[in-house]
Amino acid sequence: MKKCFPLMRLICALLVIAAPGAGVQAADPAPVPAMKARLAAKVALTGLVRAGDALVATGAYGTVVRSTDNGQTWQQAEVPVSTLLTALHFVDAERGWAVGHGGVVLATTDGGVKWTLQQQLADKPVLLSVHFVSAEKGFAVGAYGSAWRTVDGGRNWSPMVVGSGRDTDMHLNHIFATRNGVLFATAEFGLAFRSADGGDSWHPLTTGVSGSLWNGLEGANGEIVLLGMSGRVLVSANGGDSFQVFEHDSGQSLSAAVVDANGGLIVVGSGGLVLRGRERFATEIRADRQNLAAVALAADGGLIVAGQLGVERVGGGN
Template sequence: MLVIALSLLVGAVPANASAGLAWQLTTTNSTARFRGLSAVDGRTAWAGGTAGTILRTVDGGRTWASVGPPGVADLQFRDIEAVDADHAVALAIGEGELSRIYRTSNGGRTWTESFRNKDPKAFYDCFAFFDRRDGLAVSDPVDGKFRVLSTHDGGASWTVLPTSGMPDALPGEAGFAASGQCLVTKGRDAWIASGGGAKARVYHSRDHGLTWTVSDTPLASSPSAGVFAVAFRDSRTGIAIGGDFAAPTAAKDALAGTRDGGRTWRVPPSAPKGYRSGATYLPYLPTGIIAVGPTGSDLSLDNGNHWFQFDAGSFDTVDCGWDGQCWAAGEQGRIAKLRW
């Protein structure tokens, strides 16, 4: 029903673009802040948050079970990737050994720690998978270059990739662990979002993370500003979104689009009215995108050229399942499902 309704709206831009669209909050019984989210479908979703919290629902959000690893209350799970109700991989962020990766194959009944960062200079922000077995995780620059981990067994083991194919980072440049979307994949391609330095940039790999190129975006950059998330429809078409989390209502220089895989970026005619930390393309609707942030959620039905706010609530991240059902998560235990 959601896909049909969105399809009907394509012809209604701009007047009725967000009519009837709303987030339906679920009861999580948690006060954690959830910046990690993985939507499997309309029934199954996983969320990772503060105080070592991982939640899972298998009934469309009617109930949530706390399924995180034991003894990790000091960890912040900022990214989580799941393929079904049983298999998930979760990333905890932080300096040194606070950056860890856990994996479950039984719905969170047990977890295996598959990676613990031993380098005090590394700080892992987010990760993404190409398929069920192959994935990457990215750390802030170490010795002047972003550091990338690789897995080929579904997250059971991780290897640091050589940095010879990674361009030099700018002074102060880093990723933002705000939504689990500072690293995304599509096919063989991967993109890393950055900010903090003199330029807000996007790195692009066409070979599963072995070599990278980097391009400047028009987004503003500062220690609190840059590209917080990237989203791609295919290997060429995508957006970079962000802003300044220290000025969340400012919308200037917070969105750009690309049609060449991230080699060049352009500012669209309109943008969401404020800092946005997460974004996703809508399955089955090639030009549809949803963006979320602490001051609201926005919809675009024309590939990011025009945007319409449909919710004023605070969310940090958004994700859609294979069936087109979309979820959002954020502060104070807020997890919602998109409804008409």
């Protein structure tokens, strides 16, 4: 039994730690919808994505907020649960999924305006990440090696096994796919896994680090980028066979990234950290020092960040 687990998906380094030996207590979905709040965009938010030209963010208390004006204003969506929603993913401007504590899987077919409770997975796992490669085929991962896949748009889910031996008990923090369909999952203790067969088999990668890897994405030129503790950016130019590690001297955990218009990365992390660049990164520390969990680019190129203090537009744009 692990002695601790971040019950709330990384709002960068903002962690809620379970007591030693206590394990994970996955919160049940509330029997009532998420409460409407005047300042819903200012609650702690952990997920943020583009859905067509709109922006959608998820977070605490079942909060989902949506913007259709490039992050200038936000409207709260209709959500049937009030549990923490940790992550979301859209396959197009209309169809998306969100996951969270209690094994909840929500779905939307109108760009995030209204959500339905599509599934509550067996044993109610803490889900931390979701990714769909098509409108039918998707994947979700979470605490203690919880890994699931669907081939019918989320109506039914079956368990997967990621890793082998003791690795199957590691917290899986994030899952994503490359443009050619190869899956990657990031985990604790520097572990990352790759699947080239749709999740049937997973192979461990040699990352060269030992700290948790919180996130990952495919770069502009097909490189695999993983983000982790202590300011580490891992980059692979050969599909994950090997990684070059770039360490940032801030030492802050890195939680999410997006590819910018020039093919570089914008990376966010704890303590208000924002990095821009490729192998070398320009550093910005936000005055509010809030822990940032997610980042996206608006349709007009504006930079949007989400985290401990909600979601906001922080600059840029046409």
